[in-house]
Amino acid sequence: CNMMTGCGIVEAGMGQVIGSMVLFGACFDEGQSASLRKIGVIDSKMLSPEERDFLFEKIIEACGGRYYAVIVSPSEIDEAVSRGELNLLEANKTAEIINFLNPDTAIIDCPDPKPDRYASKIRAMLKNKNLKILAEHKADFKYAEVGAASILAKVIRDREIEKISRKLGIDFGSGYPSDPRTAEFIQKHWNEKSLHGVIRRSWAPVRRREGEKGQMRLSEF
Known part of the structure; x- marks a missing residue:
């Protein structure tokens, strides 16, 4: 053709x-x-x-x-x-x-x-x-x-x-950070080992959580 x-x-x-x-x-x-x-x-x-x-x-x-x-x-x-x-x-x-x-x-x-x-x-x-x-x-x-x-x-x-x-049995919305359901899901589950292949850890919402966790650790000293 x-x-x-x-x-x-x-x-x-x-x-x-x-x-x-x-x-x-x-x-x-x-x-x-x-x-x-x-x-x-x-x-x-x-x-x-x-x-x-x-x-x-x-x-x-x-x-x-x-x-x-x-x-x-x-x-x-x-x-x-x-x-x-x-x-x-x-x-x-x-x-x-x-x-x-x-x-x-x-x-x-x-x-x-x-x-x-x-x-x-x-x-x-x-x-x-x-x-x-x-x-x-x-x-x-x-x-x-x-x-x-x-x-x-x-x-x-x-x-x-x-x-x-379906696999997780959770409705986390569209997967975009601006979606309230997605934001709530990230807040609750961001650090679960089983979700490491599902959540993008380099994205700002997850990095923020990691930053907060690091700050909390420092405040324990």
């Missing part, structure tokens, strides 16, 4: 304090963006979880199975944060997606303040050096391909969170 392909790549769950981050790439043929808009693909943040679920199968069908997901665990995120390399970790996983799908153009929702710098980090890790990279802020809003990938990524992220919630 000589049709040019564009691959939308995006993350979901970067800001969560609980659970994995999902990086997702989905490939579409040139000219498919109008039909994606027609089935209801808009910025995933503007859709309810039910609407995203409804669109999930339709988008999978539209990309003809040309998609690839990378799940990044809390411990992998913590390790990258400790080295100050969270963006590099994301660039690395993005390159893995591009190398697997090998589109003509990769359209990336960029987490780095400098998109050009981010694009060259990724290019250095690509097998196909002729590939075109567009790394932009708010790409999920501007490009239907990235908007579609974002919907798929968020559905997978939501399912991951549900799985953890």
